[in-house]
Amino acid sequence: xxSLQRIFAIVxxxxxxxxxxxxxxxMIVGIPALQLVxxxxxxxxxxxxxxxxxxxxxxxAASRQVIMDMAQTQVIDINYQAGDxxxxxxxxxxxxxxxxxxxxxxxxxxLLQPERSAIQLLVDGSDTVVQGAVASIARSARISPYNDRPxxxxxxxxxxxxxxxxxxxxxxxxxxxxxMTMTMFTAVAIVRERERGNLxxxxxxxxxxxxxxxxxxxxxxxxxxxxxxxxxxxxxxLFDVPLRGTLIDVxxxxxxxxxxxxxxxxxxxxxxxxxxxxxxxxxxILLPSILLSGFIFPFDGMPRAAQIIAEFLPMTHFMRxxxxxxxxxxxxxxxxxxxxxxxxxxxxxxxxxxxxxxxRLD
Amino acid sequence: xxxxxxxxxxxxxxxxxxxxxxxVAVNNLDLDVPRSRIYGFLGPNGSGKSTSIRxxxxxxxxxxxxxxVLGLEIPRxxxxxxRKVGYMTQKFSLFEDLTVTENLNFIANIYTLTRAExxxxxxxxxxxxxxxxxxxxxxxxxxxxxxxxxxxxAATLHQPELLFLDEPTSAVDPENRRAFWESLFDLVGEGTTxxxxxxxxxxxxxxxALAILxxxxxxxxxxxxxxxxxxxAAVIVVQSRExxxxxxxxxxxAIVHSTAQIGNILRVMVDRDVPDAAEFLKKAVSxxxxxxxxxxxxxxxxxxxFVAATQARKAARxxxx
Numbered sequence: 151x152x153s154l155q156r157i158f159a160i161v162x163x164x165x166x167x168x169x170x171x172x173x174x175x176x177m178i179v180g181i182p183a184l185q186l187v188x189x190x191x192x193x194x195x196x197x198x199x200x201x202x203x204x205x206x207x208x209x210x211a212a213s214r215q216v217i218m219d220m221a222q223t224q225v226i227d228i229n230y231q232a233g234d235x236x237x238x239x240x241x242x243x244x245x246x247x248x249x250x251x252x253x254x255x256x257x258x259x260x261l262l263q264p265e266r267s268a269i270q271l272l273v274d275g276s277d278t279v280v281q282g283a284v285a286s287i288a289r290s291a292r293i294s295p296y297n298d299r300p301x302x303x304x305x306x307x308x309x310x311x312x313x314x315x316x317x318x319x320x321x322x323x324x325x326x327x328x329x330m331t332m333t334m335f336t337a338v339a340i341v342r343e344r345e346r347g348n349l350x351x352x353x354x355x356x357x358x359x360x361x362x363x364x365x366x367x368x369x370x371x372x373x374x375x376x377x378x379x380x381x382x383x384x385x386x387x388l389f390d391v392p393l394r395g396t397l398i399d400v401x402x403x404x405x406x407x408x409x410x411x412x413x414x415x416x417x418x419x420x421x422x423x424x425x426x427x428x429x430x431x432x433x434x435i436l437l438p439s440i441l442l443s444g445f446i447f448p449f450d451g452m453p454r455a456a457q458i459i460a461e462f463l464p465m466t467h468f469m470r471x472x473x474x475x476x477x478x479x480x481x482x483x484x485x486x487x488x489x490x491x492x493x494x495x496x497x498x499x500x501x502x503x504x505x506x507x508x509x510r511l512d
Numbered sequence: 513x514x515x516x517x518x519x520x521x522x523x524x525x526x527x528x529x530x531x532x533x534x535x536v537a538v539n540n541l542d543l544d545v546p547r548s549r550i551y552g553f554l555g556p557n558g559s560g561k562s563t564s565i566r567x568x569x570x571x572x573x574x575x576x577x578x579x580x581v582l583g584l585e586i587p588r589x590x591x592x593x594x595r596k597v598g599y600m601t602q603k604f605s606l607f608e609d610l611t612v613t614e615n616l617n618f619i620a621n622i623y624t625l626t627r628a629e630x631x632x633x634x635x636x637x638x639x640x641x642x643x644x645x646x647x648x649x650x651x652x653x654x655x656x657x658x659x660x661x662x663x664x665x666a667a668t669l670h671q672p673e674l675l676f677l678d679e680p681t682s683a684v685d686p687e688n689r690r691a692f693w694e695s696l697f698d699l700v701g702e703g704t705t706x707x708x709x710x711x712x713x714x715x716x717x718x719x720x721a722l723a724i725l726x727x728x729x730x731x732x733x734x735x736x737x738x739x740x741x742x743x744x745a746a747v748i749v750v751q752s753r754e755x756x757x758x759x760x761x762x763x764x765x766a767i768v769h770s771t772a773q774i775g776n777i778l779r780v781m782v783d784r785d786v787p788d789a790a791e792f793l794k795k796a797v798s799x800x801x802x803x804x805x806x807x808x809x810x811x812x813x814x815x816x817x818f819v820a821a822t823q824a825r826k827a828a829r830x831x832x833x
Contacts, residue, residue, distance in 0.1 A: 155621055166610060356622070
C-alpha cells in the first residue's frame with residue numbers, strides 16, 4: 151500500500167513534468183508522424199515512374215503494342231521519343247532517362263527468329279534498385295505477340311502482391327520508433343534527475359530502487375502505446391496497411407516490446423552520467439536495431455555474424471512478431487518462442503537496472 | 513539504540529574516513545553531536561563538509577570508521593534511517609518544473625504521509641515558511657530565499673528527528689538568512705537535532721557547538737566560546753594610517769602568526785605566551801619608522817579560531833615538505 155502511494159506519486163509527478171516539457175511532448179507525436187511519412191513516401195523501395203525514352207525504328211502495330219505493354223507496368227514513363235540508339239544513349243548520359251527502349255527496323259522479322267533478340271533495353275545501372283526494376287519489366291512485358299509459349303515460371307507473391315513497400319515498412323517502423331523514443335525517454339528521464347540534483351533528494355527518502363524504476367517506466371508505457379496507435383492509424387489511413395491479425399495481439403506484442411526498450415533505457419541510465427551520454431547510448435542501440443533487425447535488409451541474407459548479433463536485439467524479435475501478426479495474421483501461439491525471448495530479455499534488463507541502481511552516491 | 517539515547521547523542525562517529533582514491537576527502541573524523549542542538553560544520557570549500565554529511569546520512573559508504581545515527585548503524589541500517597532524517601542538499605534539488613504545492617504534495621506522498629496528515633501539515637508548512645502566496649508558482653521561478661524556505665519545508669514535512677543541512681544559505685541574502693536561522697531555532701525548540709555545514713562565520717557563531725574542518729581533518733571542536741578560549745594565539749588589534757606597510761612589516765616578525773586587514777585596522781595573531789604583546793608590537797612598529805596609533809589585545813573571534821587552526825596545520829605541512 152505504501153509502495154503504491156510512492157509509485158503513484160512518482161508517476162503523477164512524471165506525467166506533470168512531461169506535460170510541461172514541450173520538446174519531449176512534441177517528440178512523442180512528432181517522431182512517429184515524421185518517420186512514417188519519411189519512410190512511407192520517400193524511402194520507397196518499389197520503383198515506379200522511371201523516366202524512359204523510346205527509339206521505335208520499326209513503327210509497326212506490334213512494336214507499338216510492346217511499348218504500351220511496358221508503359222502499363224507503370225515502372226517506366228515514356229517521356230522521350232528518340233530517332234536512334236545514339237540519341238537514347240545521349241539522353242541517358244544527360245540523366246534525362248534511366249531506361250531506353252530500342253526497337254530495330256527489322257523488329258517483326260526478328261520476332262520470328264528466336265535466336266535473335268527483338269528489342270534492346272538500355273538501363274542505367276548505376277542504381278541497382280533501378281536496374282532490377284527495369285529488368286523486371288522486360289520479363290513481364292509480352293515481348294512476342296506471335297509467340298504463344300507459356301512463361302517458364304509463374305511467380306505468385308503472398309501477403310503483398312502489389313509489392314508496395316509501406317506494407318512491409320510500417321509495421322517495422324513501429325519497432326524503429328519505439329526503440330528510438332522509449333530507450334531515450336527513460337534513459338534521459340533518470341539521468342536528467344541526476345544532473346539536476348533531484349536524485350540526491352530522492353535517494354534520501356524511503357523510496358525503494360525497484361519502486362523508483364517501476365514508477366519511471368509506467369508513464370512511458372502509456373506513451374509507447376499511444377505512439378503505436380498513432381503509427382497504426384496513420385499507416386492504415388495513408389498507406390492502406392492491412393491488419394490481418396487481431397488488434398489485441400498487436401497491442402500485446404507492442405506492450406512487451408515497449409517494456410523491453412524501457413528496461414534497456416533504465417540500464418543505460420545507470421551507466422550514463424550526462425543526458426548527452428544517455429543520447430549517445432540510445433543511438434548505440436538504435437543503429438544496429440535498424441540495420442540488423444530485418445527492418446531494412448532481409449534477415450536471411452545477412453552474414454552469420456550479423457545474424458548472431460541481431461538475435462540479441464529486441465527489435466529483431468519484435469520485427470518477426472509484428473510482421474507475423476499484422477501482415478500474415480499469425481496468432482500469438484504460433485509466435486510463442488519470440489514472445490518468450492522478449493520476456494527473458496525484459497527480466498534480465500530489469501534485474502541489471504535494479505541491481506546497478508543503488509541508493510548510494512558512490 | 514539504548515546506548516545513544518542514554519548518552520544523549522544523535523550522532524556518534526569514530527575514525528570516519530573517506531578515500532576517493534586520489535584524494536582523502538575526510539580523514540579520521542571523530543564526532544559527537546548531542547540531541548536537540550544545532551551543530552555546525554565550519555570549513556572552506558573542499559574541507560570535507562559535504563562528504564561527511566553524505567556519509568552520516570548513508571549516501572556514501574565510508575572507507576573506514578564507525579557511525580551511529582539515532583541509534584542506527586550506518587550505512588548498514590541506512591534505509592531505516594530515511595524516515596527519521598531530513599536532508600537539504602547544497603544545490604536546490606526539488607523539481608523546478610513543478611509548483612510549490614505540487615512539490616510538497618510529492619514529498620508528502622514519498623514519505624507516505626496519510627491524507628489526514630497531509631491536510632494538516634502542508635498548509636502548516638506553507639504558513640510557517642511563508643509560502644502561502646507562492647503555492648501555484650513553479651519552483652524554478654522562486655528567488656533564492658524562497659527556494660530555500662521551500663526546501664526546508666519539504667525536508668521537515670515528515671517531522672524528522674535529525675536534519676542535515678548542507679550549506680543551506682549559500683544563495684540567500686542576509687535578511688533571509690536571519691529568518692532562516694530563526695526557523696532552525698524553532699525546530700530545535702521542538703526537539704529536532706540539526707547538523708548544518710557553513711562557511712559563514714556569523715552562522716557558525718549561532719551554533720550550539722561546531723567542528724572546524726580543514727582538508728578533511730577536524731582541527732577544533734566545541735562551543736564557540738570554548739573554541740575562542742582555547743585558541744593557541746593572542747589577538748592584537750593594530751590601528752595605523754599605513755596598514756599595508758605595517759602588515760608587511762609584521763608578517764616578518766617571529767612572534768606573528770598572521771595578519772588580516774579590516775578597514776584601517778589590522779588583526780594580528782601572535783604567540784600566546786608573549787607577555788604584553790600589544791606593547792611589544794607597538795614598540796617594534798614605531799622603531800621601524802612606521803606610524804601606529806593604537807594597539808590592543810582583544811577577545812578572539814571565531815574567525816581568529818578558524819585562521820589559527822588552519823594555519824597551524826599549514827605550517828606543519830610546510831615544515832614536512
